[in-house]
Amino acid sequence: MLSALLNSNEPGRICEIVQPGNEFEVHTDFSWVSVPDDTTPNDRYNPDGTISKYDPLSIPGFAEHAYMVARGIAYQSIGNQLDMLYREIKANGTISTDGEWFNHIVSVKQAIPKDDPVKVLEWNVQHWESVSGNTAPV
Secondary structure, three states: OEEEEEEOOOOOEEEEEEOOOOOOOOOOOEEEEEEOOOOOOOOEEOOOOOEEOOOHHHOOOHHHHHHHHHHHHHOOOHHHHHHHHHHHHHHHOOOOOOOHHHHHHHHHHHHOOOOOHHHHHHHHHHHHHHHHOOOOOO
16 A cells, blocks of 8 residues: 545645655645555545546547647657658659658558547557656556
């Protein structure tokens, strides 16, 4: 079991999680409760003492919009894309569906399909872990 810090002014919000024995003195608006070991600060503490696990797919707008943010990251900068086009034109005199830029765009669209929020979430988690070196809190 872990200890979670709750704020009575924000019902259900877990402010912090610590190992038992590492709790600290808090204002009367806060309280410590025991929670399961797999609890994260993203989860919700329910009035009956149970935990609702964080589910990004249930966030309003995630399914409709998360792919745009993920693709914006994956496409890389306009400068990098222009450099891909420049190298292809310099080497071949034109751009084609076999070139570096086109294949890059296709790979992003395949990895982050706008009609599959689960796959978008998977890409986001993988990307976050690759840049942070941490396991994503999902």
